[in-house]
Amino acid sequence: MAERRDERLGRRRLHLRLRFLAGESTGSYVTRLAARNHLPVEGMLRSMGTGPMLPVEPQYTEMYLSRYARERLANLAGHPLAEMQKRLVGLRDEFLMPSDAKDDWEWPWDARAGYIVQACSLCAAQRGTRSPAWLILPDPWHVCLRHRRWTDNSRSTQHPYIDLSSLPDVIRAQQRLNRLGKRLGPAARWVFADACSILVRSNYLEDPGRTEEWAPLATQLGEHRVRPLAQLSRLSLLTRDLAWLEVRRLSGELGRAGYREWLDRATRRHGFAFREPLKMWHSQHPPLGRGIPELFGDQPPPSSVVQRVTGHELPSCLAAAGDLSCLPWLRLPNTMERLFL
Template sequence: MEEAAPRPVGLEPVPGESAGSFVRRLAQINDVPVADVLREAGARRVQEWDPCAHEVFFSDQAVDRLAVMAWRTPEELRRTLPTLAVGADSGRQRPVRIVPWPAHWTVLEPCAGCLARRDDVVAPVWLASGERWHVCVRHGRWLRDASEGGPGQVNLAELKEVVQAHRRWTRLQQRVGPYARALLADAFQVAGCWWQTRQMGSETVWAQRERMLGVGRQLWSVPLVVYPEAVVLAEAMTVYERQRCWGRDFDNGAPGWVSRHWLAFVGERLNMSEEMEQGGYRMLREWTLQHRITTPVVARLAQQTPPPGYRSEPLRPMEPHLTLPERGPLEDASCLHWRLGQAVTDLV
């Protein structure tokens, strides 16, 4: 009597996992070649590939086949594997495509604490992230792109303010909508310039965090070191933009490109009023020049006051952020063209 073939083993995806990572784990847990899984999904030819350097994009029909193999629903896979959401557009010509990672995606290691809670991890797991870094709030870990130098994960046990800042950032996104990402990008550009020119918190709170990390002044650690202040700044920028959306200056100040009241407000929120007056305002002035109010003064004075509850409504795109990239390096979403590590003499 012929022996029955072993029953396939299903697999639960890790939230945020890359499709290539999931396919490799599915093949390994079933003890079959990766190429067999891809052929079953519809691939005609399968070449060697590295999940850190390449991603697998599936058509809608191929996602359905992959779901059957994994004992999951197509909706569950699309919800947990980020690149499947764009796979339908990427895979119109072929059901399965293996291509180098697009520049707007970053491969991250998953949080070690999250993986420790699972018993089905039989192979390395890789996440497909639209950002260069991520914060695991549950386990207090900073996940980042290790290809740029430095560790892939940083324990935030002694930097709880970073975790708290990420919670605040999540709430800001929920209130503001997609426009919040552009404001955080701008805030990071400003904070990075302050760090590089040793202004604001570079000699105090940021230096203290660097000592806790044991890294000194390293470019790779800047987003982590300045994150709490960048979120506070993004919140202050949101207040500014909500007023600008209605053609109003912050705190009903006199019409103009730079609101001194708003600059003082930012300094107070950061608990760095003195540092702001001593030169920190310069980079913010560059930002307000990009975000100046263009509504004529007469029209502004004739406008009605904003309706109640306008502070909790999503912000519509405005100049200079009419296009809002959903993923990729944050600096690419910023209106400030300076880059960390470049000369800032023209700005300060």
């Protein structure tokens, strides 16, 4: 670092602490922490090191810190560094700035990984903020089951969220995905990614505005924004069916008979439009002579072992579905990044 730092900066924590918000971006947390203590963000940044004093806009991108600034932020927030890294994904080592960077923070035009998604305002209010808070997530949407709200990477001030009270299928779909995530552990993410790819290949509800159920919402918000919402129920069912096979395969319990029967059963359940992509996925996931049941435990095996056996890498916390699928088709149903700026 060319400029000499004042090592006294950031040693004493701020007077008021801030409650964590699950999935929050570093940029959102920093701006909320400053507001909580009635400080301008620029003033707090001066206690974290040296860097550009540009307007902070956490709704557009993520904030990345140097190792030095990360330590100072933990001091200011009054939490152990390990706790900060657990709560804020952007503070983990994989997202730190290079050691030879001239500044202690940066706000690049695009987040290096993940999507900036608006947090549920009711959840944010319960944690002491009335201004919008922002999450950094691997998918461009978030379902708040507690308050039945759908948020996404929209920056709409007129419609910052979609009320799910009258859309129980979406609620059930997210609950189904949550249960699968707990059961499959790391494998849940690549199974979900494959289900996304199969869904897109089948052209399922690509134009939700043409259906009676989704036309009013698509007219109000636009088809691109409504599409993943409309597709989530089918996506969760696909994920469940892929998971049935994958759990047994990775546990070493999938027999030849069960393997053969799965394709016909899944095709009947989802329809003929899904047969081709389901068949391709099925052919790439045959029974294993010896599974890796350790994958479902608290300490998964090394990534090299997982990749050799399954063909998938262990996903990082913000890995996009399009980077995880073993199928050659499109990414997420909502394929446009920064769509609603």
